[in-house]
Amino acid sequence: MSTTPSAPASLTRPTVPVVAAPMAGGPSTWQLAAAVSAAGGLGFLAGGMRPVERLIRDVESARQATQAPVGVNLFVPEPANTAIPAERSAPGSEARRRRAAEVAAYRSSLLAEATRLGVDPAGLPAAESLDPDATDGWDAKLDAAEAGAWPLVTFTFGLPSPEVFARLHAGGSTLGVTVTTAAEATRALEHGADLLSVQGPESGGHRSVHDPAADPGTTALADLLAEMRAAVGPSVPLFAAGGIMEADGVRAVLAAGANAAQCGTAFLRAHEAGTSALQRAALDQAAAGTHFAAPDGSARTALTRAYSGRWARGLENDFMLRHADAPAAYPEVNVLTQPLRAAATAAGDAESVSLWAGVGAARARTAPAAEIVTEILGVSPQ
Numbered sequence: 571m572s573t574t575p576s577a578p579a580s581l582t583r584p585t586v587p588v589v590a591a592p593m594a595g596g597p598s599t600w601q602l603a604a605a606v607s608a609a610g611g612l613g614f615l616a617g618g619m620r621p622v623e624r625l626i627r628d629v630e631s632a633r634q635a636t637q638a639p640v641g642v643n644l645f646v647p648e649p650a651n652t653a654i655p656a657e658r659s660a661p662g663s664e665a666r667r668r669r670a671a672e673v674a675a676y677r678s679s680l681l682a683e684a685t686r687l688g689v690d691p692a693g694l695p696a697a698e699s700l701d702p703d704a705t706d707g708w709d710a711k712l713d714a715a716e717a718g719a720w721p722l723v724t725f726t727f728g729l730p731s732p733e734v735f736a737r738l739h740a741g742g743s744t745l746g747v748t749v750t751t752a753a754e755a756t757r758a759l760e761h762g763a764d765l766l767s768v769q770g771p772e773s774g775g776h777r778s779v780h781d782p783a784a785d786p787g788t789t790a791l792a793d794l795l796a797e798m799r800a801a802v803g804p805s806v807p808l809f810a811a812g813g814i815m816e817a818d819g820v821r822a823v824l825a826a827g828a829n830a831a832q833c834g835t836a837f838l839r840a841h842e843a844g845t846s847a848l849q850r851a852a853l854d855q856a857a858a859g860t861h862f863a864a865p866d867g868s869a870r871t872a873l874t875r876a877y878s879g880r881w882a883r884g885l886e887n888d889f890m891l892r893h894a895d896a897p898a899a900y901p902e903v904n905v906l907t908q909p910l911r912a913a914a915t916a917a918g919d920a921e922s923v924s925l926w927a928g929v930g931a932a933r934a935r936t937a938p939a940a941e942i943v944t945e946i947l948g949v950s951p952q
């Protein structure tokens with residue numbers, strides 16, 4: 571196990587116990603991260619799917635905007651994910667051949683979608699070009715974290731090797747891992763994690779199940795937290811994520827043993843968020859109960875692999891319903907659907923684009939991020 575001598579309390583136990591979750595794909599801007607950290611919470615930059623040069627610039631911009639620390643989250647690509655059995659990820663293995671065939675079949679099923687959205691079907695990435703081992707610039711991002719002494723780095727989608735933890739610890743970083751089960755938590759600590767982000771099934775966005783072939787768990791966040799506490803003991807800092815929108819949610823997870831509430835959906839409509847106009851409009855509709863709404867007034871969300879090949883929760887739309895059989899193949903499916911999502915966004919078609927959001931989506935408020943922090947805490951703005 572490799573740990574920093576003492577991970578700074580300002581990172582692992584923010585005085586204002588609200589963490590703005592990293593949200594890749596646009597919502598997490600440096601302005602949002604800096605605003606939340608400046609308000610006493612902990613802001614995050616989302617390094618997943620973001621070119622390293624832009625991420626480095628974002629880190630610098632956040633540093634200039636606030637002296638308070640900001641975290642950086644990275645997606646763990648398959649070649650760096652120790653949770654995937656070697657025989658399944660070996661190039662040329664039976665598992666890899668089956669996966670490639672499933673991706674090719676899924677590509678065929680998307681040709682009609684392409685035509686419908688005005689995308690030249692020949693412009694969809696060729697099945698052979700889709701690489702399960704694409705790294706999303708992993709090595710360069712680790713180099714940047716080390717060179718820039720990023721104060722807090724968290725890993726999502728899997729568990730890197732102990733060597734990665736040792737290397738970034740030596741550079742001075744505090745390190746976290748998103749976990750969805752007590753077994754994942756135990757292994758993350760063995761590899762060197764200083765803190766854990768415990769992700770419940772209510773969460774918006776991707777489920778960070780370490781083995782992407784495993785089904786995501788359904789244990790509600792409060793129970794999951796109790797399991798985690800029992801598994802990891804009293805001293806490991808835990809951030810709790812999933813469906814937390816207001817003060818009662820924060821109180822509940824703090825009472826269940828968390829050190830802070832990690833909120834994503836609650837910040838999707840923040841002024842500083844980079845959330846697309848299309849997704850903001852969909853969230854408005856969910857809030858008004860006019861669309862993406864369940865009979866009880868909550869948002870209608872569901873888990874899907876249709877857009878990315880990994881289970882993720884979003885506002886339930888037609889594309890998800892049409893492609894309930896999408897294969898477990900991230901990042902190939904994510905690359906494959908990219909032109910379709912771009913065309914749907916350009917056309918304002920909210921039925922064919924991922925609208926990641928958690929179960930509290932109908933209660934996300936439009937306001938400056940600092941105000942959302944105080945609202946989540948239940949403190950009235952001055």
Ligand SMILES: Cc1cc2nc3c(=O)[nH]c(=O)nc-3n(C[C@H](O)[C@H](O)[C@H](O)COP(=O)(O)O)c2cc1C
Pocket residue numbers: 591592593594595597616617618643725726748769772773774775776811812813814832833834835836926927928929930
């Ligand atoms: C739009 C969106 C994008 C997300 N992107 C990431 C990400 O890049 N990295 C990550 O660790 N978690 C990501 N998440 C999950 C959050 O970290 C967190 O688990 C989740 O937002 C908590 O549930 P809530 O949305 O109900 O608050 C994302 C969530 C959303 C809604």
